[in-house]
Amino acid sequence: MKIQTRKGTGMAITRRQWLAVGLSIPLTLAAGTQAAISGSASGARTALTLLVGAAPGGGWDTVARELQAAMRENGIVSNPQVVNVPGAAGTIALEQLLQMRGQSDVVMITGTVMLGGVVVNDSPHDLTATTPIAHLADDYEAIVVPADSSLKTLDDLVAALKEDPGAVSFGGGSLGGTDHLLAGLLAQEVGVNPSEVNYVPFAGGGEAVSALLSHSVTVGVSGYNEFADQVTAGNLRLLGIASPKAVAGVDGPTFSEAGYKAYLPNWRGAVAPAGLDAEDAAELTAILSETVKTPEWKDALKRNKWVDAYQEGKEFREFVESETSRVTKTIEELGL
Structure with a gap:
């Protein structure tokens, strides 16, 4: 595939460069040290960092900020923070997340783009190295x-x-x-x-x-x-x-209606660092599970034309593994 290179667009870098990048990134995202996400006196968790591997304004960032608003409005997390670490299709943020092994106060927003970025940028790790928490929506x-x-x-x-x-x-x-x-x-x-x-x-x-x-x-x-x-x-x-069926609020033909088989969901999900114990993973899952049930999140789905595709636990882990294999194979077959 012919590719016109542009400055700052995430061109492939070597594995050696990846390791250098990883070593240069601070391990603590939010101010101060790791904060507990256990319930406060009011019932809300006290802190959670939503790590976004892209600049403000894009798809992952929008997901994070919609989650942040829903968490705050409903007292699910009293102080959720969005931190943007852009670059290389989100894989710089992935490497940073993986340096936080066992840290239970951070989740990273991810999806299909990062799977492809891992292959194209020759990242030393993929999403199967994380702790999958929840599949949130498809775009x-x-x-x-x-x-x-x-x-x-x-x-x-x-x-x-x-x-x-x-x-x-x-x-x-x-x-x-x-x-x-x-x-x-x-x-x-x-x-x-x-x-x-x-x-x-x-x-x-x-x-x-x-x-x-x-x-x-x-x-x-x-x-x-x-x-x-x-x-x-x-x-x-x-x-x-590129949807197999009409998407609510979108006035236009689907690929299927136009007679084409190609379709591609840009799924949005949340993963956590590796090394979490079962209790911490369950707590993060509970936060996301509560958040997606709120009126604010349901409104976000409608406004952003996202399709509800919630999964958690073993089902989401298997989905991540399947998607990682599928996207990697597709990139190789297409010569991308």
Whole structure:
């Protein structure tokens, strides 16, 4: 797959560099030392750090801040803090989390993007090295174009790809992430060699939207919520959402409705450091379980067009293992 390199977009680094990065990151995220998450006199846990492996404003950050608001509003955690550690598709944050072995006051927001980032960036660890806590929601990928684009439908996009793959530039997030994978999967399905796809990675959704509006890229690929405002405003047009069935609040065809099999959920979940004892893991699970039952979280699902996909315990652990294997195999098959 042809990749246009851009500064700060998470290009692959070596395992040696990863270890150096890991050693340079402080072990304590929040101010002070590790805080207990046991219940306070009011019934609320006193502190919890929500680690986000991306800059403010993106999908993981939005999940963390929605959780933070729901926890505070309902007295589940009295002082939840969001800490952003961006870079390399979240794998810098992953390495930091794994240095906190046994620490029970932190969870990291993660998902499909990080699975791909682990492979592309040759990270020394993957999510199976963590303690899985909960699968929170799915955010399906969308493909959009500028409103004045000559591409009106997914069929038009496919025709353009078949005619000249290099002439159709896909703007999306980090290398090996869901945006990158979807471009490759669609190309593969319609008989175009994924290695010929022209993929342009951006550090965040805002950059990708700007590139679309300035016609610097042909097509945008991301979670629908990244484009929703511009689609509603009439500046971007939704060609399709990569979901097997309609998503509430999204006015546009699914890939399935348009006749394409490719689909890709960008799942959102929470994991904790390795080495937690059963009691600490159960406590963190209880926090997330309580939070997703709140009116605030249910409203967040609706506003952000997320699909409820809650899992915990053994079910989520098996899901993480399965997804790690599936995404790794897909990246290798697509030559990404």
